[in-house]
Amino acid sequence: MSFSTTDYQVTLRGRTILDNLAVNAAPGRTLAILGANGAGKSTFMKGLCGLVAARGAASIDGTDLLTASPTTRAQLIGYVAQDMAHLDVRLSTYELLLLAQQGASRRWATGQQAQRNASDMLELLGLQRFAESQPGELSGGERQMISLALALIRSPRLLLLDEPTSALDLANQLQILDAVSAYTREHNIVTLAIFHDMNLASRYADDTLMLHRGKVFCSGSTPETLTPANLAHVYGVDCRALSVDDGRFTAVYPVSVL
Ligand SMILES: Nc1ncnc2c1ncn2[C@@H]1O[C@H](COP(=O)(O)OP(=O)(O)OP(=O)(O)O)[C@@H](O)[C@H]1O
Numbered sequence: 305m306s307f308s309t310t311d312y313q314v315t316l317r318g319r320t321i322l323d324n325l326a327v328n329a330a331p332g333r334t335l336a337i338l339g340a341n342g343a344g345k346s347t348f349m350k351g352l353c354g355l356v357a358a359r360g361a362a363s364i365d366g367t368d369l370l371t372a373s374p375t376t377r378a379q380l381i382g383y384v385a386q387d388m389a390h391l392d393v394r395l396s397t398y399e400l401l402l403l404a405q406q407g408a409s410r411r412w413a414t415g416q417q418a419q420r421n422a423s424d425m426l427e428l429l430g431l432q433r434f435a436e437s438q439p440g441e442l443s444g445g446e447r448q449m450i451s452l453a454l455a456l457i458r459s460p461r462l463l464l465l466d467e468p469t470s471a472l473d474l475a476n477q478l479q480i481l482d483a484v485s486a487y488t489r490e491h492n493i494v495t496l497a498i499f500h501d502m503n504l505a506s507r508y509a510d511d512t513l514m515l516h517r518g519k520v521f522c523s524g525s526t527p528e529t530l531t532p533a534n535l536a537h538v539y540g541v542d543c544r545a546l547s548v549d550d551g552r553f554t555a556v557y558p559v560s561v562l
C-alpha cells in the first residue's frame with residue numbers, strides 16, 4: 305500500500321472529530337471519501353496537509369507525513385481545498401503556475417522547462433484561455449479548475465481533492481475527472497477525492513470509503529461499497545442503484561429521506 309493511515313485522530317477544541325482511522329489506498333487508483341456534512345472529510349485532508357494537528361500515522365511511499373517538515377509535505381501532497389480564498393491574489397494563472405513550481409528554492413521558476421510545464425498543464429486541463437486571467441476575477445468553476453492545475457503542476461505523490469467538481473458544469477465535471485483519472489494512472493500516484501455526487505464517485509472512484517461521525521463505516525471497491533444499504537446508513541436516504549448503458553455505469557438515484 306502506498307498511502308495508509310493508522311490510528312489517525314484529530315481533535316479540535318476538545319472534540320474528537322476523527323477517531324482511529326485506518327485508511328489504505330493503492331498507487332494508480334482513486335479513492336472516493338464519502339460521508340454526510342460534518343462527517344470529518346475535509347478535516348481528514350487538512351490533517352494530512354498539516355493545516356490541523358493530527359495524531360497517529362499517515363504515510364505516502366514510506367514517508368510519515370505527520371512528522372515530515374512542511375517542505376516535504378508540500379513536495380509530496382497536491383491539495384485542492386473546498387474553500388478557494390487563497391486564489392484571491394493579483395497574479396495571473398500563468399504566473400501562479402510558475403510560482404507553484406519554485407519548490408523550496410524561494411525563487412520564481414522562470415526557466416524554459418517551468419514555462420513548458422505551465423503551458424502543458426493548461427493544455428492538459430483545457431485551461432489555455434485563462435493563462436493571462438487572475439483567478440480572483442474568474443467564476444467559481446474556473447477557479448476550481450485552476451486550483452487543480454496548481455496542485456498537479458508540482459507532481460504530487462498524493463493528490464487530495466476536496467469536492468473538486470462542486471462548482472463545475474456537466475462537461476467540465478467529465479473533462480476534469482477524466483484528466484485526473486488518467487493522470488493518477490499514468491503517474492501512479494494516489495488520489496483521494498471527496499464527493500457529494502454519488503454518480504461521479506460511482507464513475508470515477510476505483511475504491512470508496514464512507515466516513516460516518518468521524519469513523520470509517522465501510523471501505524472497499526466502489527461497486528461493493530456504494531450500495532443502497534450503506535448509503536441508507538450513512539446519509540439516511542433511500543437510494544436505488546440503476547444500471548446505465550448496459551451496465552457500463554451504475555447510477556445512484558436518491559428516492560427519499562428515511
Ligand atoms: N477549526 C475547527 N474548529 C472546531 N471544529 C471544527 C473546525 N473545523 C471543523 N470542525 C468541526 O469538525 C466537523 C467536521 O468538519 P469537516 O469540515 O471535516 O466536515 P466535512 O465532512 O468536510 O463536511 P462537508 O461535507 O460539509 O464539507 C464539523 O462538525 C465541524 O464543525
Ligand SMILES: [Mg+2]
Nearest residue numbers: 345346347386
Ligand atoms: Mg468538507
